[in-house]
Amino acid sequence: MNKPQQIKHYIFHSWLVAGVIAFSASVILFFALGFFSYNKATEIAKLELAEKATKAARRISAELLLEGRGSPESVRLQMQKYFNIEQIEILPINQIAQLNSGNIQVQVPVPNLESKFSLVASIKGITYYNHFNFLLLVSCFSLIGLIVISGLWMQIKYLKRHVIKPIESLVAISTGEKVACDNWPTELQEISDKLNQSFREREQVVYSQVAQGVIHDIRTLLQSLQVATDLASEKQSEERFKNLLTISKSKLPNLLAIVNTALDGSREIKIKSTLSDLIKTLKNSIETNQAIAISKNIKIDFETRPDSLFAAHDPIQLERVFTNILKNAVEAVEDQQQAEKKIKITCESILPNKVKVTFEDNGHGLPPKAESVFRLLKSTKTHGSGLGLLVSRKIVEAHFGNIKASHSIDLKGARFEIELPREVQL
């Protein structure tokens, strides 16, 4: 499951859980309110009945006091009708009335008769289910729904403000932006501070290592130049002098290449794309390394399906890439003890609009995480600035292609694959 799907899944489950909680809460609230409403209505009805019963008891008491003249029975019926009481009964004071189920009933003493009688009044009970109506249900659901939606909305707002925005800001900090983090949670502020500190330290390390690598390479060349110029300044034969001059001259492009590579590592590479033969570009880089390969007894096996493969590219820049990879392969293979030191190069059209160039060797191979060779300062060599492959990748990406490093299954060494579009959109 990819990330967007996971988020969707998470959001769906959040809403599902919230919905279930809202539904359960609504049902509980519905029954609680209904029960409360029923109890309240019953209580009110009981109080009203008690009030009416007290009045009726007083009227009946008066009739009983009048003895022969009064008409308690007539007044009892009259009170029943007047107060809309279902049943009024007069009982001796010590007799407890039987409660009819479903009825509301009160028993009050008949006053001023030396507590001889009590009056029992009963009315039809209030229907329990009448208090659970649809409107109440809708109200409960609406209320709970509103609360849940508000809660989720607040949660999203909180997440955006306190989690997502700080993370975005942390990303911005990683690219060197200055971001204020006054209102962040303490934990995130601490992470931000640590990241800032870490980036500063890394910058320092990168700076010193790059400088060290470049300076080392330049010093090596300068030492060679110094030796050559020292020898040339002494009395030498003309032929010897010319030879020393040639050596010195041959070092200068290398020196320039080191400086250019260092510069390319830190700036954007601009390519001048033309429709050229990629095979030819590849062959140029092979020729550059051919002499040294032969001197080291290394066999370069170049396979190409078509004889020519035209693709839009910058031949100079891509030649630099191929040369760098090939030179690395030579250096990786030369110290190996195998009987056959071998570098295999293939170039093929894999799609109508895509070509692939592969370099494989049986050298000492790449680190376990092969892709890390493209990171700054990850040189597999004992010397070198570690900028070569970084620059190579920048050049390939400038051609809208990609470069991959892996372990060669056939030759048990390193393997580099470069895929390039045949037509570069610039």
Next chain:
Amino acid sequence: MKFLIICLLNLLFSASAFSLSDNKQLIKVKISFMEALAPRDTTSSERFQKEYEYAVQTGKDLTREKLKSCGYEITEEKVFYDASDNLQAFEQAKKSEASGAWLIVGPRRSNHYLLAVKGAPETPSVSIMASAKEVFELNSLHLSLAQSNQRMAEVLAREVKNKFKPNAKYLSIVSEDCVSCVDFAESFDASARKLKLKNSHQLKISGEQPNIDGLKKLFLKEKPDFVLIPNYSMVSAYLMGIISTWNPKIYFLGGDGWGDAKYGFVHDSPQLSKVNGMTVKGLPPVSKGLEFFDLGKEILKNPSLASAFPASGSAQALLKAIQDVSDIICKYKPKDKTEFAQNFKENVSQYFKNPWGVSVYKLSEGEIVFDKTVK
């Protein structure tokens, strides 16, 4: 020295004078005026309460000097309660007796008065309007200024006999929750039988707006000459409004619960402005009872007082009650309540006599108009 003797003599005279005024301190006679008020019944309206209070105050004012000269002073306690809670008559009377009231001027309604007597059996009491026969059967500590139902029914039966042919038929509709009404109807039936008037049916009802649809068939079949409705005014007006639609010329007879012209009938039936009938009351006719007793005559001598005094029979009866109690006190000079009760009991036959007889009223096109007095 001379000055000192004068001062001493002066002091001596002052002391004796103070002692004399102390001895002449007035004995307070507490009278409890108790009445039921029914806001839905015009006869017990707020207006009635005001008139009632005015009559009591006037009675007190007119007897103050006389009582003072005898060494007495009336202090009144007015108790008004909700007529629908008649047990209060019992409870309030009990309270009044416990608080030392010498006399209770009790409620007009017979039932209420009888309950008050139950609550305060040892305290002399007078009702200004109770007319049930039981009231007249009480011991001599308790009495009514009104005529009895029996007497009123007798007069009414005689009057109606003169109006209709022999063997005239009538229906009666009686509120069974009004004991005095039932009592009046029974008394009327007894008198009517003697006068050969025929009661074809009696319907017992309850409540203020009873359903009498079932009576219509019988009414149209029997074709009665008149209908007896001896109930309170609200119920009577309601019944008249319905029955007069069955026969617009029907004649109605009532008891003393109908009220009088001052209050009239309160009902929105247009038929009520056309009904005719007759009723009797045990109280003096409106504005015509003052001339029958001394305190009334005193009011009539003063035109401004006479015009301000309430015209109702209840107000006149209240005045008569205050006059009689003042007379008893001044004549027998009781020291306390016990002595007063004794004097009241022994001499009541000479006091609290109804001087007005039975008043006959005509109901003419919705108006109750005084016709005559029958003694």
